[in-house]
Amino acid sequence: MAGGRDTGPRPLRTRAxxxxxxxxLRGARALFALDDGVYLDGNSLGALPAHVPARVADIVTRQWGELRIRxxxxxGWWTAPERIGDRIAPLVGAAPGQxxxxxxxxVNVFKAVVAAAxxxxxxxxxxxxxxxxxxxGYIAESAARMTGRRIVPVAPAELSSALGPDTAVVLLNHVDYRTGRLHDLPSLTADVHAAGAVAVWDLCHSAGALPVGLDAHGVDLAVGCTYKYLNGGPGSPAYLYVAERHQAAFDSPLPGWHSHADPFAMDHAYAPADGATRGRVGTPEILSTLALEAAxxxxDGVSIDSVRAKxxxxxxxxxxxxxxxxxxGLDGPxxxxxxxxxxxxxxxGSQIALRCAxxxxxxxxxxxxxxxxxxxxxxxxxxxxxPLYVGFADAERAAATLAEVLAEITPV
Ligand SMILES: Cc1ncc(COP(=O)(O)O)c(C=O)c1O
Incomplete structure (x- = not known):
């Protein structure tokens, strides 16, 4: 087997x-609970930061068990959604409060698309x-039906020619989940704005893996999950970015009481809170929200540029x-x-997708x-x-194991 893991000289292993x-960034791996395998699925579910179980235990036993309603x-349960939003903000290039x-x-795609429309x-x-x-796509289609709009599916590469005076909203994925293709957020956002439309970005596969620059590139609204590169845990809450300039006009389709200007007034008339808070709905999922905060x-002390370079x-x-x-080989005849x-x-983006029969x-x-x-x-x-917990030796070992496996599996 050419260059296999256990035979012959392995200069790539030496280089790794x-x-x-x-x-x-090599020290960051020790912050995670990992075994000696190679974990290349952090773009689906990030690994567990090792300190999180003890923090969750405290949240359950002391905060819930002893302090209860207090x-x-x-x-800080009530203010957690904004506080943690501000912790995510620098990772996606957003100033606080958005x-x-x-x-x-x-759910956040729904809020963003309807509010954008x-x-x-x-x-x-x-x-x-x-x-x-x-x-x-499913949510946008439903949002379109509810708001009396029309869905227009367009490949990002063809976006600029598809935009026009009828375009209200453009919903794009920053990184394609299948191919790992990174779309050009600055230029596509500029195209959307040139057409007078509102740009909504899904950052699930980019946040925590590469710089996003939401403020710098004038993004209007964005959503993302926290269980991939942000390591928040299974089902950890997502986030919604509402650029400051849109906050006063942001009209949520889910105006729950946690987005009210004065929730405990228990007023029957809805009055939206100021700021990003108007993106809230109801009682947050506190346990997973605080697990995310710990994660x-x-x-701390990590620059997203160094993550991108690695x-x-x-x-x-x-x-x-x-x-x-x-x-x-790869890609050859x-x-x-x-x-x-x-x-x-x-x-x-930060994944490699290989087609294989x-x-x-x-x-x-x-x-x-x-x-x-x-x-x-x-x-x-x-x-x-x-990059926080995958190293070059992992990459080499994964490739060598892939070669071993392919050599053993009969082509279809
Ligand atoms: C790009 C993208 N958008 C949305 C989702 C779905 O998010 P959720 O299950 O949190 O609603 C995913 C999940 O993997 C995703 O990759």
């Missing part, structure tokens, strides 16, 4: 060790990324190892693997051998690179 030794004030945490991404009452079209993660401590180096190195180790992730750094059997065997990526049916092997 040198790259790991020079990695300024914790809404004394433990992000509120709560609900799922799907209400900002453009005279326009008919809601443009949706044709390759979007499905939930965004975000792993970002992410690109990791994905480059993984591709190099795959090309060197896998029989038939004899190869069993084709990368659908762009080679250009400017177009690449035998993908289901290959991923099953990889997982059995301690290399955990995931499968997107029918034929995509996804490998997510989370």
């Amino acid at each position: 060790a040198a790259l790991d030794a020079a990695d300024g 914790s809404w004030d004394e433990s 992000i509120v945490v709560g609900d799922s991404t799907s 209400r900002l453009r009452p005279d326009r008919t079209d809601i443009v949706v990324d044709a390759s979007t993660f499905p939930t965004d 975000l401590e792993v970002w 992410s690109l180096a990791l994905t480059d190195f993984f591709l190099e190892c795959v090309a060197a180790y896998v029989p038939g 004899d190869s069993r693997l084709t990368s659908t992730t762009p080679v250009a750094h400017a177009e690449r 035998e993908a289901p059997a290959v991923m099953k065997e990889l997982v059995a051998r301690g290399v955990v990526g995931d499968l997107r049916r029918p034929d995509v092997l996804r490998f997510g690179f989370t």
